[in-house]
Amino acid sequence: EYRFNLLSFKxxxxxxxxxxxxxxxxxxxxxxxxxxxxxxxxxGKHLQSTPVTVxxxxxxxxxxxxxxxxxxxxxxxxxxxxxxxxxxxxxxxxMFGAKAIVTKLNYDETVQHAFDVAAKDTDRYVIIQxxxxxxxxxxxxxxxxxxxxxAKEVVQQLNDNSYNMPTHVVLQVGVGAFASSICAYFQNFFxxxxxxxxxxxxxxxxxxxxxxxxxxxxxELKSVGGDLDSMMAGLACGVLTKIGGYxxxxxxxxxxxxxxxxxxxxxxxxxNPMGGDRKILSGESGGVGVGLxxxxxxxxxxxxxxxxxxxxxxxxxxxxxTEGITDPVNWNKIIKESSSKL
Numbered sequence: 001e002y003r004f005n006l007l008s009f010k011x012x013x014x015x016x017x018x019x020x021x022x023x024x025x026x027x028x029x030x031x032x033x034x035x036x037x038x039x040x041x042x043x044g045k046h047l048q049s050t051p052v053t054v055x056x057x058x059x060x061x062x063x064x065x066x067x068x069x070x071x072x073x074x075x076x077x078x079x080x081x082x083x084x085x086x087x088x089x090x091x092x093x094x095m096f097g098a099k100a101i102v103t104k105l106n107y108d109e110t111v112q113h114a115f116d117v118a119a120k121d122t123d124r125y126v127i128i129q130x131x132x133x134x135x136x137x138x139x140x141x142x143x144x145x146x147x148x149x150x151a152k153e154v155v156q157q158l159n160d161n162s163y164n165m166p167t168h169v170v171l172q173v174g175v176g177a178f179a180s181s182i183c184a185y186f187q188n189f190f191x192x193x194x195x196x197x198x199x200x201x202x203x204x205x206x207x208x209x210x211x212x213x214x215x216x217x218x219x220e221l222k223s224v225g226g227d228l229d230s231m232m233a234g235l236a237c238g239v240l241t242k243i244g245g246y247x248x249x250x251x252x253x254x255x256x257x258x259x260x261x262x263x264x265x266x267x268x269x270x271x272n273p274m275g276g277d278r279k280i281l282s283g284e285s286g287g288v289g290v291g292l293x294x295x296x297x298x299x300x301x302x303x304x305x306x307x308x309x310x311x312x313x314x315x316x317x318x319x320x321x322t323e324g325i326t327d328p329v330n331w332n333k334i335i336k337e338s339s340s341k342l
Contacts, residue, residue: 007283007324010065013146013177018054018069018128020142025052025126040074053078055127057114059107059233060089060326061285066128067098080114082107085233086327106228108239130177132241140241144181150320151185165190166197166318168311170289171252173203173210174235176244178322183251197318198253198309202292204230205257209240210248214255221245231260231330234285234323254309258292260284264334266291270321271335283326289319 004011019039023030026046033039053076056066063079070077077098081090085102093100103110111131118127132140158165169186171179183199190196201210206229212222221240228236240248266287270280280287296302297311306312325331 004065004068006061006064006068007326008061008064009147009150009178009322010061011068012065012149013130013143014062014065014128015069015072016146017139017142018066018073018075021126021128021139022052022054022073022075026050036072040072044074047074051124052076053125055114055118055125056080056129057082057107057111058093059236060085060092061234061323062130063093063098063100064089064096064326067093067096067100070098071096078117080110080117082110082236086329088327088329089233092326106226107237108223108225108228111239130241131175131239132243137243140177140243144177144184144244147178147181148185151182151189154318154320155189164316165195167315168198168200168309169318170200170202170292171320172232172235172285172288172322173201173208173237173240173248174285175237176210176240176248179210180241180244180247182320184247187251196251199248199251200254200256200289200292200309201248201252202235202256202258202289204228204232204235205259206230207232207236207238208255208257209238210245210252211255211257213240213245213249214252219249221249232263232285232288233327234283235288254305256292258288262291262295263288264291264337265294267331267334269294280321281325281331282321283323284330286321286323287319290321293317293319 022043028042054070055078056063057080059082067077067079079093079098079100081102083104090100114127118125130140130143171182173179179201187196203211209223212224216222224238228238230236263284267282269290270282270287273279
């Protein structure tokens with residue numbers, strides 16, 4: 001995602017959602033707004049009499065997208081981050097004027113903390129979060145709608161370049177908003193034709209609530225607790241958004257957990273292309289699907305999985321790189337490491 005120079009797709013959901021929510025609160029007709037500059041001016045008129053602060057919780061990319069959005073719209077912003085968040089991700093949020101606060105909590109606890117803060121003064125605080133609750137569903141839906149733009153553009157670019165449509169799609173989960181938005185778009189686009197690609201969800205080994213849900217083979221979504229420790233910080237979530245989780249539970253074909261070395265291999269593969277392929281600078285959560293497919297397609301122990309998923313020379317696999325380098329120190333360390341697994 002290059003259009004906002006944020007090294008992540010997250011602003012697609014954050015900008016669309018924040019604009020809608022703030023316009024609804026201030027009675028601004030968004031359809032009459034022609035530019036971000038005009039929207040900022042209209043919002044500024046209302047902020048003089050009705051101060052509003054946007055709050056969110058994030059492991060980095062979502063918070064960066066919200067901070068960038070608020071900077072463009074002239075809105076105060078507070079972003080809560082989980083313990084262990086690296087300095088570069090904090091700085092990437094603070095550079096847009098947002099207040100970035102690292103908690104002593106894991107990701108899911110940090111999200112709850114943000115909700116608790118917002119609930120103390122609902123007139124002042126507006127929370128923009130991609131996790132839903134029983135009484136908080138519209139905003140996560142807005143965010144998912146923004147993310148669906150990615151799938152729309154993928155289909156358009158494949159058509160424009162006469163490429164084959166995917167037979168398989170690998171989607172990183174996290175809380176599930178991104179993965180379910182892409183899955184839902186493809187189901188709507190391909191479903192009637194019977195050519196819906198097989199969806200493979202991907203999560204870190206210790207932060208895999210979608211995998212846990214699928215294993216139980218029940219209608220109820222599962223969560224996982226603990227430190228959710230993973231190098232793939234953007235995917236280290238233990239609680240699914242309900243809307244997204246149910247979409248993935250209904251329409252995904254396979255649910256996979258991956259250890260961190262899969263992500264490391266993906267980073268090295270993408271940074272060292274073969275032939276005329278383009279070099280891609282991917283973050284830990286970004287290109288992990290490439291690492292997964294490398295191991296699945298080259299290791300004998302995954303032969304049965306390949307057969308069951310019909311992964312072969314006739315397959316077209318779509319992998320979406322969801323982030324660039326957001327932790328330069330770790331990225332450089334990974335690139336310098338040799339890999340016995342490759």
